[in-house]
Amino acid sequence: QSVLTQPPSVSAAPGQKVTISCSGSSANIGNNYVAWYQHLPGTAPKLLIYDNDKRPSAIPDRFSGSKSGTSATLGITGLQTGDEADYYCGTWDSSLSGGVFGGGTKLTVL
């Protein structure tokens, strides 16, 4: 049981937009910054979003992040087949004094 809750899977057609939610509490998302990662099996995870809504320079602006209260959202527009992967949210948990991840969301581009 993960501290952060994500939907197990989402799907959309190529070219469409999808959002992935991440729900937590005041101990984690509510008072700390959220990051998002893309993970393809057998490869190293890739940072997509940090500090809620900032993108590393190499990440295209098709990827966006937002936070409201104790929830965060990753948005992906202009979906491509290459976007099929597992997506994770992560943050610091002040009560646990440690990092936490969501359970991951598998994105299928139909």
Add this chain to the structure above:
Amino acid sequence: EVQLVESGGGLVQPGGSLRLSCAASGFTVSSNYMSWVRQAPGQGLEWVSVIYSGGSTYYADSVKGRFTISRHNSENMVFLQMDSLRAEDTAVYYCARGGPWARGSLYFVHWGQGTQVTVSS
């Protein structure tokens, strides 16, 4: 170019020990926070431990008291000493470099390719 290369994984019996190493290049491990993250078979990512530039360390409850994170500044390496290993510690272990320290911010800019740890008799 930043690179992180993990080593030291393998097959170990329950109750045994392993020491994972993470060799860093392109930056100095003492100037960033460094973490270990693992992924068990068929499971999601699980944060394991972090060491901050000032030396503070934190651990997931699942490994507290059994795992120890450390670093060797002159060798630019980070380690994870894993003792009293259990079957549930079986996972791919990733070494990750954190971003600049900021209160409430924990994220990982660079990741290694991972090393497999299997705990089984």
